[in-house]
Amino acid sequence: MAVLQTLLSSTVTNLILSGAAAGVIIHQILRRVFIDLYPLTTVTIVIGTHWVLLSAIHRYGEYNLWEANQRAFSLVCSTLASLATNILVYRAFFHRLRNFPGPFGARLSKFWAVWQTIKSKARYYQVTQRLHQEYGDYVRTADPAAIQLVHGLKATVKKGPFYAQLTDSVHTTDDPIFHKERRKIWDFAMKESLVDYGPIVEEFTTVLHAQIDKSLGQPVSANALTKHYSYDVISTLGFGNSTRFLEGESTEVAKRVFGAIERGVVAIGLLLHVPYLLTVMETFTYHGPMGGFNLWAAEEVQRRKKVGNPRPDLLGHLLKNTKEDAIGRELLDNEARMIIGAGSDPAASSLAVLLILLAENPEYQVKLREEIDQAFENNTYACGKHLPLLDGIINESLRLYPSVIFQNQRLTPPEGLTIGSVYIPGDTIICLGPYQQGRDKRNFVDPDEFIPERWTTQPELILNRTGFFPFSLGHYNCVGKTVAMMELRSVVARTVKDYDISFPAGVKFDGKEFFSRIIDHFSTGVPRQDVVFTKRHA
Incomplete structure (x- = not known):
């Protein structure tokens, strides 16, 4: 509990750094788990995580509701931004298919193909x-x-x-x-x-x-x-x-x-x-x-x-x-x-x-x-x-x-x-x-x-x-x-x-x-x- 309270009471900068670290960990998990079939579950997890963090910060961090919401939002957004960055860097430079030739944009996202289709x-x-x-x-x-x-x-x-x-x-x-x-x-x-x-x-x-x-x-x-x-x-x-x-x-x-x-x-x-x-x-x-x-x-x-x-x-x-x-x-x-x-x-x-x-x-x-x-x-x-x-x-x-x-x-x-x-x-x-x-x-x-x-x-x-x-x-x-x-x-x-x-x-x-x-x-x-x-x- 003390660790949780320390985290929730830390500065916004530390919260963002914590979110960045969480993004790295989540990326390593998602590389091995197929979640594409469960969009509703994914959205529910993101919203649920924000709600849990908001409740915890408000209760243990001694912040008012508005401040708690800001801190929870910062933590969730930094995690998602870190996750996206990790995915893009991995795909661009470390992916197991990186030695196959092709357009650089196609390495990063299948939305490249969507854009080419359009x-x-x-x-x-x-x-x-x-x-x-x-x-x-x-x-x-x-x-x-x-x-x-x-x-x-x-x-x-x-x-x-x-x-x-x-x-x-x-x-x-x-x-x-x-x-x-x-x-x-x-x-x-x-x-x-x-x-x-x-x-x-x-x-x-x-x-x-x-x-x-x-x-x-x-x-x-x-x-x-x-x-x-x-x-x-x-x-x-x-x-x-x-x-x-x-x-x-x-x-x-x-x-x-x-x-x-x-x-x-x-x-x-x-x-x-x-x-x-x-x-x-x-x-x-x-x-x-x-x-x-x-x-x-x-x-x-x-x-x-x-x-x-x-x-x-x-x-x-x-x-x-x-x-x-x-x-x-x-x-x-x-x-x-x-x-x-x-x-x-x-x-x-x-x-x-x-x-x-x-x-x-x-x-x-x-x-x-x-x-x-x-x-x-x-x-x-x-x-x-x-x-x-x-x-x-x-x-x-x-x-x-x-x-x-x-x-x-x-x-x-x-x-x-x-x-x-x-x-x-x-x-x-x-x-x-x-x-x-x-x-x-x-x-x-x-x-x-x-x-x-x-x-x-x-x-x-x-x-x-x-x-x-x-x-x-x-x-x-x-x-x-x-x-x-x-x-x-x-x-x-x-x-x-x-x-x-x-x-x-x-x-x-x-x-x-x-x-x-x-x-x-x-x-x-x-x-x-x-x-x-x-x-x-x-």
């Missing part, structure tokens, strides 16, 4: 490309030798802290055991219903063409058309209930909800560099940036539980294989959001890019028709069927413009990871993205050029096929890849068969300039572009 207008993938050109492979991880070590089936890394900030689902969990068990359920659901999904996809392609027929010869937004298509498809495959965007009959609720998705991914795209802020937003705001979407998804789960014998859908399988308890209900709500979010935006962006690339390269429409015309039987098309040139065009589009540009975080094992001759310490976040690998000269010849033949008649243009992973690889690959390919094949094949795709008259399309404006907000944001559909006459 400056680049949400095109951080372009910032990363410039960093690799200036600093080499290991400013982020760009070495093709790392692909199998980071994303392969035998990889020893696990998901990074970004995923720890998100709600648990088969996609977002950072628990490998939970993921393995839950993924089995998803894979079985996909396999069991795949034969039913094809006809549903084709139905919506027919609806899409009905809408195209209403605006023949007129400019229409490729972006809006493909978004409405993907929303309708995934809501039906996921919940057995179409949002009916294509017919223009969607409810105001659905429009508001899907608008919230678009705004939400923008927020996520900015905050993915500082993922703990996602937790802060979830904690201190009403359900975070996608609150309306979260509530809608939960209501859809409840609606689906009451439906008897619907058309085959994914949620039906998940309901049968999820416990009816609090944890199970939360898991279903989380995965319902994942079905819509991961199943709509990426597919829509890929379809928009494909339509634009075909308009830019009409010679491939001609080449593709020869293959497609032979594939139709009784005037019907099976979207699960592989066609060499069709899949080549789709693959080349995904190589150049993957539907998710975000570099998935992985965490090296405690013993570290050696890639070639480079050793990366344990528990280090590494990022290896499909955009960078798809454009690496060590993986592809003329990597910036659209050459679908590299997937068909010119395989020598592919130097390292593992550099192509738009759906990720290994245990965490995209569970909906097969369905996504069905959508892409169906729309591209049937649309090219029935229509000529071009740009509006008078439009001088500059592909390099246009695609340089693609935005990275977790999923790929394709700039608006009008196209014109003209009925093809055989």
